[in-house]
Amino acid sequence: MSIRVFAALGAALIVAAAAYAAHAQAQPTAAQRTPGGVLTLRQALQQATNASPRLDVADRNVGMSEGRRQQAGALPNPTIGFEVDNFAPGNAQSIGGAETTLMLSQLIELGGKRDARVSAALGDADAMRWEKEASRLELLSETTLAFVEAVSVQRRIQMLDRQASTLEKLVPLMQRRVEAGASSPSEVTRTQTAVGMTRLERERARLAFSVARRELGMLMGRDTPDFTSVAGDLGRLVRPAPLEALIKAIDDNPQLMRWTAVRAQRDGELLVARLKPIPDVTASLGWRYYSDTQQSAVRLGVSMPFPVLDQNRGGIREAQENSRKAHAERAVSRLALIAVVAKAHDTANNQLVQLDLIRKTILPAARQTYATIETGYGQGRFTVLEILDAYRAVADAELMEHEALTSFHSAVATIEGLTASAVNVARTR
Numbered sequence: 198m199s200i201r202v203f204a205a206l207g208a209a210l211i212v213a214a215a216a217y218a219a220h221a222q223a224q225p226t227a228a229q230r231t232p233g234g235v236l237t238l239r240q241a242l243q244q245a246t247n248a249s250p251r252l253d254v255a256d257r258n259v260g261m262s263e264g265r266r267q268q269a270g271a272l273p274n275p276t277i278g279f280e281v282d283n284f285a286p287g288n289a290q291s292i293g294g295a296e297t298t299l300m301l302s303q304l305i306e307l308g309g310k311r312d313a314r315v316s317a318a319l320g321d322a323d324a325m326r327w328e329k330e331a332s333r334l335e336l337l338s339e340t341t342l343a344f345v346e347a348v349s350v351q352r353r354i355q356m357l358d359r360q361a362s363t364l365e366k367l368v369p370l371m372q373r374r375v376e377a378g379a380s381s382p383s384e385v386t387r388t389q390t391a392v393g394m395t396r397l398e399r400e401r402a403r404l405a406f407s408v409a410r411r412e413l414g415m416l417m418g419r420d421t422p423d424f425t426s427v428a429g430d431l432g433r434l435v436r437p438a439p440l441e442a443l444i445k446a447i448d449d450n451p452q453l454m455r456w457t458a459v460r461a462q463r464d465g466e467l468l469v470a471r472l473k474p475i476p477d478v479t480a481s482l483g484w485r486y487y488s489d490t491q492q493s494a495v496r497l498g499v500s501m502p503f504p505v506l507d508q509n510r511g512g513i514r515e516a517q518e519n520s521r522k523a524h525a526e527r528a529v530s531r532l533a534l535i536a537v538v539a540k541a542h543d544t545a546n547n548q549l550v551q552l553d554l555i556r557k558t559i560l561p562a563a564r565q566t567y568a569t570i571e572t573g574y575g576q577g578r579f580t581v582l583e584i585l586d587a588y589r590a591v592a593d594a595e596l597m598e599h600e601a602l603t604s605f606h607s608a609v610a611t612i613e614g615l616t617a618s619a620v621n622v623a624r625t626r
Contacts, residue, residue: 236424238344241417245340248418255329262325269318273304300483308475313468320462327455334451338614340416342607347409348429349603350402357399360592364392384581391585431602436549437612440542446616447534456527463523467516473509476501534615541611548605555598563590
């Protein structure tokens with residue numbers, strides 16, 4: 198697919214993952230060699246591709262469909278029979294007049310029934326292959342989203358560490374003012390309370406990071422995560438492609454391509470239903486031995502059902518409706534994908550607007566206000582409540598920036614998973 202769907206994170210994801218796929222065969226990553234290492238996005242994607250049981254299930258489904266395709270082309274087995282006529286146990290005269298027949302019969306399918314079954318099975322096999330690709334793309338998208346969440350929570354912990362450190366530096370300054378009689382001791386306790394609240398938020402963030410690590414590890418096929426931290430940059434931003442281009446790209450999503458194969462499968466099943474009333478011929482070839490004359494003869498036979506009671510009209514109607522339903526089901530799936538992509542596109546663009554406002558207006562003003570009040574506090578021109586409020590404004594602005602970055606990259610990962618080409622990560626066994 199030639200459309201550039203997303204920004205630098207998405208582009209870096211594809212390029213880095215492709216490069217890592219070629220390198221991973223020859224040399225394991227540091228995180229793979231040493232438990233407790235730093236995990237990168239390309240390592241997470243590679244391990245998810247290699248170890249996720251979800252893709253094993255998809256592989257088995259493809260194998261099962263290949264078995265059904267193979268079986269659909271099989272010819273009916275011949276039938277062998279043995280008969281003894283004019284035979285009565287205990288009656289020597291009847292035994293001497295017995296007629297023995299050895300018969301070989303073969304069902305001959307007419308009307309192209311075998312080709313119709315094979316056509317339906319080929320559609321089924323194609324559908325399973327598209328479903329496998331959809332599962333793979335979904336797994337990579339979910340892994341990317343989980344990785345973004347882990348990077349986000351880890352970054353939040355670092356922000357809270359800095360905030361706690363900054364507030365702790367205010368405590369000695371306030372103690373000196375108290376000792377000089379310029380402030381009340383309550384100012385120190387208020388600052389210590391703010392430090393404690395920040396540390397509490399940090400502990401909550403650490404719990405969230407532990408959960409994010411475990412969820413990411415599960416997507417990578419790990420019972421427990423074998424890494425302690427993640428390496429990622431949320432700072433690179435590029436505006437996504439226009440929504441019209443993304444909607445056009447949705448038609449190449451494996452979830453939608455699968456419906457083309459499903460329609461072919463159901464068309465084949467419809468043909469099978471229409472051909473079912475055509476009678477098949479059973480041809481027989483036999484050898485008969487007459488005991489009384491000690492002579493033998495060849496026996497030929499042909500039989501076929503007489504289709505006067507069952508024309509399979511109900512089966513044909515069911516197959517017709519099932520075939521037509523595939524078009525509606527594809528339309529429902531397409532609208533659902535468009536809704537998700539449109540929401541992610543709007544979210545990404547809105548977060549870019551918010552980031553621009555935060556970085557150009559809110560955050561600089563909050564930092565300047567805090568710097569002014571911090572300087573003036575040492576001169577006795579401001580109270581502790583004013584300096585704490587000023588710093589809280591800075592912390593809130595930084596948190597808003599962080600949340601906007603996280604939301605932006607999560608939206609980008611969602612767009613990529615639904616519209617972009619599958620991330621080129623080779624699966625090793």
